[in-house]
Amino acid sequence: MKSGFNRRRFLGAAGGVAAALLTTRLRASANNRMNCAVLGVGGRGTGLLSLALTIPDVRVAAVCDIKPDRLANGLDMVTKAGQPPAAGFGDRGPLDYRRMLESKDIDAVIIATPMQDHAPMAIDCLKAGKAVLSEVAAAMTVDECWALVRAVEESGRMYMLSENVCYYRDLMAVANMVRQGLFGQTTYAECGYVHDCRFLSFEADGSLTWRGKLATQFIGNWYPTHAIGPVAQWMGINKTDRFASLVAMNTPPVGRQQYAAKKFGPESPQAKMKVVNGDSTTTLIQTANGAVIDLRFDTSSNRPHRMTTYHSLQGQTASFQSLTNDIWIESRSPSYEWETMEKYLKEFDDPRWKEFAETASKSGHGGADFFVMKDFFDALKAGTPSPIDVYDAAAWSCLMPLSGQSIQSGSARVEIPDFTRGKVKLPEAKNS
Template sequence: MAEATGKTVRVGMVGVGSRGTHLLQTLLQIPGVAVPAIGDINQEHAARAQDLVEQATGRRPEAYTRDERHFEALCAREDLDAVVCATSWQWHTPVMLAAMRARKYGGTEVPAGLTLDELWALVRTSEATGMPCMMLENVNYFQNVLALLRMVREGAFGELLHCEAGYQHDCRFLLFTEDGKLTWRGEHYARLNGNLYPTHPIGPIAWWLDINRGDRFVSLSSVSSPAEGMRRYAAAKFGADHPLAKRDYAHGDVNTTLLRTARGRTVTLYFDCCTPRPYDLIFRLQGTQGIYSGTLDQIYLEGVSPQSDQWEPFGPYQERYAHPLWKDLEAEARRNGGHGGCDYLVMYEFVQAVRRQTPTPQDVYDAACWSAVVPLSVESVAKGGAQIEFPDFTRGQWKTAPRLPITGA
């Protein structure tokens, strides 16, 4: 396997639909990456990905398209260092398990799994094989998120007290096909009521709060509003008599989840993808010395901000506290990557960990912990908002695990 900086990192890519194709393109723009294998049951998608790789590298990767389990043969190849997975949600865990068992680094789109059994399987398999598994949570690499991480570490907010974030994004268009069926994503919404997409908001918060590295989530409570969005959207799109406009959907439109940590800090999470609304991740970060609002992109720090208890723009702070990764890679990130550059950075970090054979910055405990909000919130909603205990995937290691280092490229 590649062992030193400069060595080529060989990645097998499983799932090259819309998101997977984008991640593949990002991957191909990182220096020193080869893609010898592509897996997807959709042959057109696989061929499109083969073309992309061939155009970029001159070598056409082998395709694994035979059936839903063909990724196992891909993972078993001897000429791979890592497997990246961007399938639909229910295949993330099976692909990662196969990758780790075949001694490959695993990198998966979010969420890493949908059930506690899946998430424990990821943890146990990573521990048993010694292979890292990184959930490719890109929002952790937003420019403001990483500058705020530096500010937290340098004490700008004092002791942290509370954070709030949400995946609030009108995604109704992703839930139905044009010809009147549910997409795979829509199927999940139709059967599960809870926070089905927690990792974008909780990932940055977990880094700010040193979750799994000095603190941990101990419990949550979750409630959902009525489920109106999907039925109404289907009625508008397909007509009031269409079966999709008349059926029931499990997923309450606005889900709110409250979490507590071992050190007593609190977190509010929203999941709101079935209503007409502007995009807003919220990102409230609050400590004894001040508060940041992502909704406003403004900040207030006591004794620092010019006017008492008045917001000021965050821009200058983002520059002053620029994270070394952004200092080193801003040009490449902006030129190449989606989502404001963070897709490039998360993929870059994954590739570098593989190249150096080091732990990934988001480890398997993070993947399990951040994704666990899915099954735990579903359980809490079903029990009328009852407090649900949060499993400690680290089994006590959170007390002594060192903080995530703040380092450059």
């Protein structure tokens, strides 16, 4: 992807750290209408745009994409949904979105461009006074994570990470159980994003997509948030605990070349491309309270999948594993045997799922996508804190560069920064 960005340009640009008054300031019009823009309307952005068009009181006022056909399609979707025509941007190149940000009418920007551009774009949006819903991951370097935190603190605008897996129905029910104390102290979790995405590596002409570029250039777990998001919420990361350190290891890279050789021929440049990342990246994270998380990332291995993500949680008094849909709760289960999660879903279903399951069912990822959009605009309208704020976004996203740092230093233990800078008072570290 040609980004046109100088990634260094904004780092350190934000000076002293302002007091963290992370309230949402929305210039809502008298009738409470919220105007939003969608930046990047490829595969994901188109889905998010169609969802935004279903949220009451939301008007999509602008659409931006550098590809003319996608821009035209996005604009068309707005009018077909019965809304007034949206303004179109992107025809003047990769930085044209800044022209869009000059509009005083836009309250919020939904960012669904390639991952490499999320942080610079989000920071520009925040500085222009817009709230941001950013696709995953939030940032790709630790410096970007800090710059994003500063931009939110200094602008006072709402920032939400669009991590839809946190809204899976069963995972939200587990969160509810954790809140109600059924798990006791949470000590261990396994989670992974294991999804053969090799088919998304190449454009029709054989050149690399943004995913293909990441796979060939980036060492480490470059898609951590689907897996770590729900676990971080269960474990109270940035509330009662925090990520303290990690170690990571890679397998050898074989899957992508194998795929490219089949698709383009064994002598093709694609089959001979140098892949620097391993197929499977395993990261062990230790929290300040001593809990351990085993995080796996694999979008290259040759295998089918039932689910693209998996999550398990071990607590003092309960255990859950999503792949087998099993749960055991000491205070509830009749014997020392696994039970099916279905048995407890009704009782622990999140109230949002209870109320909106039917509407949500029309959206992607089992309905989870609907709740991301709803939560974002609900918080924006009410001026309540971001449902997945910049501190969570930074803590989850920094696992990308830090897993790479560990791998490149022989799986050495790497410290994980506290992006809240001690704002959340944590219990004394026990084991790190």
